[in-house]
Amino acid sequence: MARTTPGVTRQRLIDEAMRLFSTRGYAATSVADIQAACGLTTGSGALYKHFPSKRALLEEAVRRNLETVSERAAAATAERPGGEDPRAALERMARVVWEVLEGDRDLIRIMLREFDGFPDLFERMWQGVLAGLYRQGAAWIAAQRELGNIETGDPEATAAVLLSSLTYYPLLRIMIGHTPGDLDPEPFLAAWVEHAAATLRLGRHGDRVAGAGSA
Structure with missing residues (x-):
């Protein structure tokens, strides 16, 4: 050898x-x-x-995963020169979220299936992966609201709702090999962007929907 x-x-x-x-x-x-x-x-x-042990090997895999995820998550919400159309930003961030979750399918599958045996490792992954994505999503929504690009009363709750539906797709595929409605990625993503745009009251090109927020 x-x-x-x-x-x-x-x-x-x-x-x-x-x-x-x-x-x-x-x-x-x-x-x-x-x-x-x-x-x-x-x-x-x-x-x-x-x-030193089998568990130490798993812990090192988690540590490396969190480093990679941190880099990818930062890319998801990185500010674009000259600004970026919010609708295009939604699609870009959605694709990076999927990249983050698909980037280490084996480790995510282990953590979801072995939760009872490794609650401390699961908590580190939650805080380093999903919780971080939710926080960054909420910060982006709040910033866009300040710019007048979107309308929402609660950025944190809105981010939670939008990201939970987005992350459910890859997690379901990783765990059981199916997706919601057994949809392919692109139709699901297109529908998610439309749903998110409507929730945030975006127009077709990032402008607010006419009359949004009025009686």
């Missing part, structure tokens, strides 16, 4: 462990299983050269 550098072996251990945890379950996957999946001798103890 070809020699590998320590860094490559460490990443391979994480990748194969996540794949096995997500398909077999955490408890049903042994250290020997992970080593074998990496092409390592099962009784060599090679995993322990990089991680």
Whole structure:
């Protein structure tokens, strides 16, 4: 077997462990299983050269995931030079939210299925992934309201409603292989943007709907 550098072996251990945890379950996957999946001798103890335990390996995967998510989430709400049409911004942010959730399907599947065994890790993922997206969404809505681009009474509640429907699509697909209505991504996304635009009282090109907010 070809020699590998320590860094490559460490990443391979994480990748194969996540794949096995997500398909077999955490408890049903042994250290020997992970080593074998990496092409390592099962009784060599090679995993322990990089991680003190199987749980430590999972914790490192969560840490790396949160770093990646933080970068992607920042991109979702990054200010565009010269401003950006709010309707176009809704679609752009929706696509980044989906990218964030689809970017580590195995880890999300593990966390949702293994919640009882790892409540502390689940909480870190919630705060680092979904809670962060909700906060950034609410901040964007509040900023757009200040600019007069949208109308809403409660940015936090509005963001929660819009993002919950948006995140439900990839989470359902990750967990059971189906989507709401078994819709393909593009029709769902187009309908979501229209729904969000109506909720925020946007016109066809980002202008507020005529008469919005009037009796």
